[in-house]
Amino acid sequence: MTVNFAFVWPAIAAAFLASLVEAVEALTIVLAVAIVRGWRPAGLGVAAGLIVLALIVVALGPLLDHVPLHLLQLVIGVLLLLFGMRWLRKAILRAAGIIPLHDEATAFANETAELREQARRNDARLDWIATLTTFKAVLLEGLEVVFIVIALGSGRGMLLPASIGALAACLAVAAVGLIVHRPLARVPENTLKFSVGVMLSAFGVFWTGEGLGVAWPGADLAIVAIAAMFLAVSGAAIVLARRPQTRALS
Amino acid sequence: MMILLRELAGLFVDDGALALAILAVVGLSGTAAMLMPEVSLAAGAILLFGCLAALFSSVACTGRR
Numbered sequence: 525m526t527v528n529f530a531f532v533w534p535a536i537a538a539a540f541l542a543s544l545v546e547a548v549e550a551l552t553i554v555l556a557v558a559i560v561r562g563w564r565p566a567g568l569g570v571a572a573g574l575i576v577l578a579l580i581v582v583a584l585g586p587l588l589d590h591v592p593l594h595l596l597q598l599v600i601g602v603l604l605l606l607f608g609m610r611w612l613r614k615a616i617l618r619a620a621g622i623i624p625l626h627d628e629a630t631a632f633a634n635e636t637a638e639l640r641e642q643a644r645r646n647d648a649r650l651d652w653i654a655t656l657t658t659f660k661a662v663l664l665e666g667l668e669v670v671f672i673v674i675a676l677g678s679g680r681g682m683l684l685p686a687s688i689g690a691l692a693a694c695l696a697v698a699a700v701g702l703i704v705h706r707p708l709a710r711v712p713e714n715t716l717k718f719s720v721g722v723m724l725s726a727f728g729v730f731w732t733g734e735g736l737g738v739a740w741p742g743a744d745l746a747i748v749a750i751a752a753m754f755l756a757v758s759g760a761a762i763v764l765a766r767r768p769q770t771r772a773l774s
Numbered sequence: 775m776m777i778l779l780r781e782l783a784g785l786f787v788d789d790g791a792l793a794l795a796i797l798a799v800v801g802l803s804g805t806a807a808m809l810m811p812e813v814s815l816a817a818g819a820i821l822l823f824g825c826l827a828a829l830f831s832s833v834a835c836t837g838r839r
Binding site: 602603605606607609610612613614616617620622660663664667668671725728729732733736737738739740741750753754757758760761764765 | 777778781782785786787788789792793796797800803804807811814815817818821822825826828829830832833834836837
């Protein structure tokens, strides 16, 4: 399968930004566990999570080659639509002030408070709880990263560029986290989620259409037009969703 | 394990109505693609504008609530 360069940079950018968000969320939990209980149980959970993720990729990765391309595009397209539009909807609602913004500092404080409370109740089991907490965080956030990489990369032979984007984001967040030892609360998470939501939804419409046999005008470049339409509608949705609140306040 | 499975499902479905609307749009678009294979762009238009409408109405409904 040939690599289309019109797709490479959007795929790398989308994989990088989406993985950045997931890695920041995982880092918050890992840091909370490490600070309350030490790096050993936290590291153990991280290592176990990464091993399970690697096993899933090794076990399921080769199966992708055996799925017919149109079916793969359709299934991944629909999953991308569900995943991307869920992100986009949440980012719109947050930008409109309908639901509160996700705050890494608050998430960090909640996680440490919960771990301290568990420590007060039952200290002996805490190492396991701590390990399980980081394991679950790394596995769940990692599965999202793996899904995004497969979804963006498998339809056009771009697994490698998408993987590079995702790996770069995870390494960058891990490095910064190790240096600052604090949750990365200044990352503009909602803006990132909004941008990635637009990109993933556009890829989702494009892949689903390809899977159904749609001949998009402009071929691969149609994805730019689809993303622009998602951006315009999302912007309008933010403005309109804000109106009732403004009226209520005035 | 159940928590993990529930959270995995949650990756794709947050607002059930939005997820159902997306699947309905895909189904409609697939039907159009099967019935009119020579004008596949009609299926593409149904898919794109259907998804945009589903997103917009989901946000509007949540905003009203």
